[in-house]
Amino acid sequence: MRDFTEPARATGPGVVADGPAGATTVLVIDPAGEALHDEIPATWRTLSDRLRIVWLRVPAAPEWRSTVDKVLTRHRDDTRTMLDIVTSGPIAADVIDLARGHEDLVRSVLLVDPEVEVDDPFVRVVARSQDVPDDRVPAPLPLGHPYVVFGVAEALNQLG
Template sequence: MTTGVVWDGAADLPTVLVFDPAPPSGPAELPPAWRALTDRRQVVWCRFAVDRALAEADRLLGDPDAFGRPIDAVVHGDPSDVLDVLRRHAGPLRAVVVVDAEPGAVWEVPGVRVVTVGRSHTPPRAITGDAVSADVTGALDALDADDLGEAVGPERQQERTDTDE
């Protein structure tokens, strides 16, 4: 039996849930290009072309204790069945990172930030590759920095207000 969902990285780390559209091939493991990210994130890889993999990701997203926070999802293109799962579980999601979006394409997951990386490619880049991993890692780092800025910003303003009195 082929496993469609695999993960690596400590359970208490922020989670990146990658939806890989490629048909199953080779062993069910995290692609080498994504392994370096596991020191900072729990990487969950869903090969959604594998039977029941998308249902498993759906179930895991519905379990409040399954993943560390924040949870960011990564999609390639606009797989409607994956977007349906993400829309059902928008609550725990911080962002959806869309890889190699078509010009003018809009993805909407209510209440969730949508970030696009790369550009439209023909043929599309493999989500397992080094360049896509680097693009997504950069987007996740920017999201973390934004969140840190939002968390620190009001405190800094409050500190300035307190010292001005």
């Protein structure tokens, strides 16, 4: 399991976003804190022409749970808003619990290498790391990894 406690991960913006306002929103809650440079990772930019991608960097936003809860509560009555959440590994259970309180707004929770068993109709595992000796990327896969982007895009296409 990767270590997400590096001090450099706490620097930079807490949230970055890209994509058209009013589009379906993908909220990426990233425990690793990628997107250090005020932009979403380059691998995700191909999706930003049709999706609003909001990337929350957990190491730079230690109060992320209350921030996400406030944002979701603020949009609760907006029937135009549709939200999918992507997260990974160590915070998957927390994100699922948070999303359960907003099931009217959250269409799906898409997980990468979750550390919990998944048994919810609106939760899907979209990518898993390879558990082989020559794997160079330890679990959980970075949310900017091309396999993750592919899995998210595929899941969103299936959801319609």
